[in-house]
Amino acid sequence: MLQTPSQTVGPYFAYGLTPKQYGYDFKNLTTNILESVLEGKEIITIKGKIFDGENKVIPDAMIELWQNDGEHNFFGRFGTGSESDSHFAFQTIKPNSVDGQAPFVTLIVFMRGQLIHSYTRFYFSDETELNKQDLVLNSVPAERQNTIIAQKKDSCYEFNIYMQGENETVFFEV
Amino acid sequence: MIESNDSLLDIEVQPSKLDIGYTSTILRSPTKPMILLKKSIAERTGPLFHDFNLGILDHDLTKNSVRNGEPIGERIVVHGTVRNEIGEPIPNTILEIWQANAAGRYVHKVDQHNAPLDPNFLGTGRCRTDEHGNYKFYTIKPGAYPWGNHHNAWRPNHIHFSLFGNQIISRLVTQMYFPGDPLLEYDPIYKAVKAKGRELLISKFDLDITEPNYALGYRFDIVLRGSQATPFENR
Numbered sequence: 412m413l414q415t416p417s418q419t420v421g422p423y424f425a426y427g428l429t430p431k432q433y434g435y436d437f438k439n440l441t442t443n444i445l446e447s448v449l450e451g452k453e454i455i456t457i458k459g460k461i462f463d464g465e466n467k468v469i470p471d472a473m474i475e476l477w478q479n480d481g482e483h484n485f486f487g488r489f490g491t492g493s494e495s496d497s498h499f500a501f502q503t504i505k506p507n508s509v510d511g512q513a514p515f516v517t518l519i520v521f522m523r524g525q526l527i528h529s530y531t532r533f534y535f536s537d538e539t540e541l542n543k544q545d546l547v548l549n550s551v552p553a554e555r556q557n558t559i560i561a562q563k564k565d566s567c568y569e570f571n572i573y574m575q576g577e578n579e580t581v582f583f584e585v
Numbered sequence: 586m587i588e589s590n591d592s593l594l595d596i597e598v599q600p601s602k603l604d605i606g607y608t609s610t611i612l613r614s615p616t617k618p619m620i621l622l623k624k625s626i627a628e629r630t631g632p633l634f635h636d637f638n639l640g641i642l643d644h645d646l647t648k649n650s651v652r653n654g655e656p657i658g659e660r661i662v663v664h665g666t667v668r669n670e671i672g673e674p675i676p677n678t679i680l681e682i683w684q685a686n687a688a689g690r691y692v693h694k695v696d697q698h699n700a701p702l703d704p705n706f707l708g709t710g711r712c713r714t715d716e717h718g719n720y721k722f723y724t725i726k727p728g729a730y731p732w733g734n735h736h737n738a739w740r741p742n743h744i745h746f747s748l749f750g751n752q753i754i755s756r757l758v759t760q761m762y763f764p765g766d767p768l769l770e771y772d773p774i775y776k777a778v779k780a781k782g783r784e785l786l787i788s789k790f791d792l793d794i795t796e797p798n799y800a801l802g803y804r805f806d807i808v809l810r811g812s813q814a815t816p817f818e819n820r
């Protein structure tokens with residue numbers, strides 16, 4: 412059967428997909444915070460912004476986060492329209508390495524101006540050894556690998572997404 | 586790593602990322618080649634929301650946000666079946682919808698279209714497919730609304746849909762249109778879909794689901810990417 416075609420999420424998704432975050436009176440399907448407390452697991456924060464082809468911050472995107480290492484999984488969602496500087500943020504745990512590969516987290520990016528969502532993933536700057544031998548990371552041209560490594564800064568990891576330009580983030584065909 | 590023979594995105598029906606008719610794509614669509622990913626467990630699975638409790642009126646947008654009366658507009662029932670690419674129904678999967686009210690106005694604070702809000706209509710809902718992959722919403726037929734893409738641009742009547750399926754590759758966000766809408770041929774978002782795929786986005790009037798003296802029925806069947814009808818077992 413033919414796949415139903417994708418259409419843009421548009422600019423007005425907030426009250427439907429992220430209602431609580433934007434102050435609408437409708438229950439959220441999920442949030443940006445992994446709510447279950449996991450014994451002995453350190454909670455980490457991922458923070459970033461999304462930039463368009465003119466390097467302007469995008470204030471009406473929606474990011475979904477998915478991670479599953481076979482032991483724990485988490486699906487989160489956050490729109491970039493509720494914070495004054497249009498950042499997104501998630502609180503989660505760092506996934507385990509699976510099959511000797513570097514830990515990573517998948518992000519799905521939706522926005523007005525995207526007819527179809529984009530998949531990316533980020534790795535962790537403090538996993539140097541595992542990153543070096545990771546098969547997916549190594550399938551990315553060397554000069555673009557940095558675009559998908561979240562940088563550890565103080566108490567959080569920073570991961571900015573560039574839709575276009577010199578530092579365009581690597582997007583994947585999954 | 587798990588090798589996959591799952592389908593890729595069908596470029597014969599899906600829109601291109603860049604479509605100059607839809608001007609916002611120009612600065613927001615990726616330009617560099619996608620990297621083909623070897624699938625790992627994270628791509629073979631996805632959120633299932635089996636523990637999520639739906640409210641009893643979540644699927645009925647005509648009732649889920651009333652304050653002092655009923656929402657204004659033409660009451661409709663929208664139903665359909667969610668399947669994978671080999672035609673198997675996908676049971677127990679979440680659908681989310683959102684839309685403008687009958688006057689073509691969204692509740693979203695950024696929507697400044699000069700049309701009235703409806704105090705009894707929020708315009709969002711969700712439901713789960715049953716064991717046969719069927720879903721059903723009650724709502725109000727959304728109005729057309731203007732937008733800034735080009736001079737005198739109007740969006741055809743549409744309902745936004747969000748679906749998950751069982752893997753993150755089956756994630757779909759789309760829009761359902763109505764049969765016979767004269768605005769379709771002028772709409773760059775609808776027309777960004779390749780000709781072969783366009784009619785898949787248009788619901789069909791359905792007299793069998795139409796409820797006498799209550800609501801007109803429309804059928805909108807959905808096919809998600811992939812061939813996995815049930816969740817992948819982790820271990």
Ligand SMILES: [Fe+2]
Pocket residue numbers: 421423685740743745
């Ligand atoms: Fe819309």
